[in-house]
Amino acid sequence: MNASMGPTLQTQGFYDRSTGTVSYVVWDAATRAAAVIDPVLDFDSKSGHTATRSADGLLAFLHGKELRLAWILETHAHADHLSAARTLQERAGGRIAIGENIRQVQTTFKTLYNLGREFLPDGRQFDHLFADGESFILGDLEATAMLVPGHTPADMAYRIGDAVFVGDTLFMPDVGTARADFPGGDARTLYRSIRRLLDLPGATRMFVCHDYPPQGREPCWETTVREQRERNVHVHDGITEDAFVAMRTARDASLEAPSLILPSLQVNIRGGQLPEREANGVAYLRIPLNALRTVGSMPARHGSA
Template sequence: MKQVSDKLYIAPQITAADIHAAKAQGIVAIVNNRPDGEEAGQPTSSENGSVAATVGLGYTHIPVVPGQITRGQVADFQAALGNADGPVLAHCKTGTRSATLHAIGEVLDGRMAKSEVVPLGARLGVDLSGAVKWLDANEANLTGAKPDVKAFFDKRTFSVQYVVSDPATKKCAIIDPVLDFDEKSGATATINADRILDYIRSNGLQVEWILDTHPHADHFSAAHYLKEKTGTSTAIGEKVVEVQKLWKGFYNWPDFPADGSQWDKLFAEGETFKLGKIDAKVLYSPGHTLASITYVIGDAAFVHDTLFMPDSGTARCDFPGGSASRLWDSIQQILALPDETRIFVGHDYQPDGREPRWESTVAEQKAANTHISTCRTKDEFVAVREARDATLPMPKLILHALQVNMNGGRLPAPEANGKRFLKFPLDALKGAAWD
């Protein structure tokens, strides 16, 4: 055992003999931070819990997957220490996860500076750089900044568009706006975008950003139209260039500039920016597409086609460049945000005909998402996701939309007769819905 404080000791994986020894040394409770089944021969939580009960020790199991600590787990760890009437022994495989939970909690409660975390790890002989990374990644959510969020639901494409604003400065961002398109007539319109502009004017907001989460496959982006109307910078994740390189081949556009120059700003993974006075951060969230990102603005995360509402599960991964395995990793990063983080989705397909919904929390997603709460491992999730994707036809607008959206929402230039023409290849994608 290594002493962290008067109240806390940490250790690597413990056995029944270690529990007896801990009792003899004055420990009053055990906290197990290791999920069952991480390696062969590992005592289960139930087994060690029974031994602890036999010798009169309290026992709490707070399983933590490496790299996936949540605010709720930190709170549970703090509660376990606070409820014990004497020293507590916390353990995982090496003690690192237990020490990390403690360090994060100490910083959040103001008893330790972030600069003291790594030296504490050095004293204990464990690497606490993960605690610093967690604190850095969650800083925007820990400040209490709460932007106002207004959603605009498009019934034609089941899309949700957002205006996110700082109530203190009235600065706002528009996220994933829809340009109206009727595939039967070929007509375009700006009904959705103009609704957004009306809301911004009527509430005295000033647009700072027009943000895309990724190039969409089921609707046209209104980013370029809104830029012309507001003069505001457009932005997307830097991996959009990979989507452009992939799809310029589909459209046989050898001269198309696959360099992201169609946007004013390409965000890198982990990059931060401001919305008014509210801190914002970019998470790289591939899986649905190569370029998908999540915007974390204060206590709100805009995940678009990564998570849906809990009763709808997760997004498909069978588009060119998609990956169910990478989607799982992206979801875990989002679910590592504090439990109270508001999650705003980009689509709602209204299962069973219910009214459209678009807001949940990290805690609700972890507890009730139909694809997450029922899949304990990445392999289980990949199997469920890929089986589901195999039954889905391609979106009806994918070949229409990508040529517009990989170009920053710009429609094709008018030809000699003054008309604009879309171009898409025949027999380029699988997933025809013949029935």
């Protein structure tokens, strides 16, 4: 857990070792208004049990700092963990938000999971859908939602104060960039989204959503635009679009599907809402058999970088 501070923006990262995910509490020091970015709901795929250990940590931190939760921001519909957005909202309030292109992702996965008429792929499962470039307020801080597709069609980055939270688009410089072979993903689009982020001022603090540290390095999640431009192993300055696309395409072909992709997406396209309990009092997740290839080019082989 690392902390950092700008003039009025304060940030606390929470690293989940089981999924490599970094969730953030971000707040305005002047007003105590806070946002949580990419919260994790613990899920044991072997037993089918969920738990709220990660969310409880976020809530304890909010309470300890006397923060008011205004926003629960998702950078995209994650394929590697279930979202704890609803858990946080039920206990602390706040508006759950994501990019407006989530509708495209919902349409794709409604087909995969054969969801019934009760699931409408129109984004209503979220409290707010951000358009590209839309401004919003966190206390006295102005924030901007940035559409950065390529990993998925709906990826968003959130620029708040002197920092930008980039989701899965970029990782730490020694890890590289997100994969682009998920349904609706595209390596060329991803490159252009990354260059948009790297056009921000060099001193902009950049916070990543995942870290998969090389052997010998502890997890970390804060870098700068300048460091990414100089040292990112996949997309530093001088790497052309064509070279990046060739690298990303070859690399993605060697990656397995994330282990929680099938459980997580059916929850995350619902804004973190778990399935309703059935007549026997048990809720069920759907696992489509032999069907994932019908909605995209996902290889049948793990990894995100």
